[in-house]
Amino acid sequence: xxxxxxxxxxxxxxxSVAKARALQTELAAKLRLVDDRPPLRLIAGVDVGFEEExxxxxxxxxxxxxxxxxxxxxxxxxxxxxxxxxxxxxxFRELPALLEALEQLPATPDLVFVDGQGIAHxxxxxxxxxxxxxxxxxxxxxxxxxxxxVHQDVGMLRGDRVPLHYxxxxxxxxxxxxxxxxxxxxxxxxxxxxxAAPELVLxxxxxxxxxxxxxxxxxxxxxxxxxx
DNA sequence: GCGACAG
DNA sequence: ATCTTGTCGC
Numbered sequence: 001x002x003x004x005x006x007x008x009x010x011x012x013x014x015x016s017v018a019k020a021r022a023l024q025t026e027l028a029a030k031l032r033l034v035d036d037r038p039p040l041r042l043i044a045g046v047d048v049g050f051e052e053e054x055x056x057x058x059x060x061x062x063x064x065x066x067x068x069x070x071x072x073x074x075x076x077x078x079x080x081x082x083x084x085x086x087x088x089x090x091x092f093r094e095l096p097a098l099l100e101a102l103e104q105l106p107a108t109p110d111l112v113f114v115d116g117q118g119i120a121h122x123x124x125x126x127x128x129x130x131x132x133x134x135x136x137x138x139x140x141x142x143x144x145x146x147x148x149x150v151h152q153d154v155g156m157l158r159g160d161r162v163p164l165h166y167x168x169x170x171x172x173x174x175x176x177x178x179x180x181x182x183x184x185x186x187x188x189x190x191x192x193x194x195x196a197a198p199e200l201v202l203x204x205x206x207x208x209x210x211x212x213x214x215x216x217x218x219x220x221x222x223x224x225x226x227x228x
Numbered sequence: 229g230c231g232a233c234a235g
Numbered sequence: 236a237t238c239t240t241g242t243c244g245c
Contacts, residue, residue, distance in 0.1 A: 050236060085236070087233040116234045126234070147234045
């Protein structure tokens with residue numbers, strides 16, 4: 001995907017949670033939650049896994065045809081793990097490897113599905129939003145569980161959804177991606193509206209709970225493709 | 229002060 | 236996230 005991504009967009013971890021949070025608030029001010037995206041031709045899915053007892057961070061990026069959802073390319077990036085997992089600061093741990101993987105893709109995607117929250121975050125900067133702001137790529141957060149926020153019960157059928165609320169605001173939605181499966185937590189990352197996010201995700205959900213981009217990236221990152 | 233807490 | 240096979244339910 002050309003040579004234009006900021007692989008140094010995430011500062012080295014110095015142990016200061018307060019400093020990291022301040023940077024998140026600063027970056028969140030640059031979010032644009034509007035549909036100013038180019039026509040959808042290529043969609044990417046990215047996810048992270050670990051090797052060597054967590055010492056190595058392994059990021060996977062998959063590029064698919066937006067219409068047929070057929071995979072066009074798969075790449076993997078490995079970087080030494082810099083910091084531990086701290087709720088609310090996930091991007092500082094996983095973003096460096098993710099950017100490296102995106103860089104290796106043969107083309108720039110028109111939209112990126114990220115495993116984790118978009119703006120459904122205490123300071124509105126989950127990993128999907130963080131990735132979007134530093135690359136200016138359109139992103140959507142596709143999480144398997146909630147970080148913050150509350151919601152009413154969701155219908156049991158594919159497509160059913162309810163808003164996710166946090167401090168008097170709607171920060172995303174809880175979406176049933178398939179009949180009778182645990183719902184996904186969807187939130188805009190960057191350059192995608194609150195209304196479009198769940199629609200785009202649903203359009204990529206075929207016969208599994210996870211949308212194709214994230215499902216394929218998930219398999220690669222967790223090396224579930226190699227082992228039985 | 230106590231509990232919650234993406235991956 | 237990760238350690239891990241078969242198994243219960245739709």
